[in-house]
Amino acid sequence: MNNLVKNIEFSKVLNLRDLISYQENQVISRTIAQTPSANITLFSLDKGEGISSHVTSGDAVVQILDGTAEITIGDNVFNVKENETIVMPSGVPHGLEAHEKFKMLLTVVKH
Structure with missing residues (x-):
């Protein structure tokens, strides 16, 4: 049987924050699951890095x-911190920038 979840240990308590590290001047990603209807990815971004606006x-x-x-x-800008969540709706341009380094879990549910 092929597992849908990858790059993460099964049947073990994990801290997602510890599963991805910071790299100087880089955006790092680690795919946890990727299907035609959903993607789950961990990201770490160093200060000054970002993901440009896209739809x-x-x-x-x-x-x-x-x-x-x-x-x-x-046209709205949000400062989101540890333990907070925000939803970026489909079809609306969105992007992000690291004014300080941060880690996030991104879950995209496709139409």
Whole structure:
């Protein structure tokens, strides 16, 4: 049987924040699951790094695991910190920038 979840240990209590490290001047990603209808990915971004504005075909749930992120959704800017969550709706331009380093879990549910 092929597991849908990958790059993470099964049947073990884990701290998601510890599963991805920071790298100087880089955006690091670690795919946890990828199917035609959903993607789950861990990200770490060093200070000054970002993901440029783009549009997705699914709703994107961002859970901040460490640090603070500046997230732009359409014309609105949000400062989201550790243990907070925001949803970026499909079809609306969104992007983010690290004013300080941060880690997030991104879950995209596609239409």
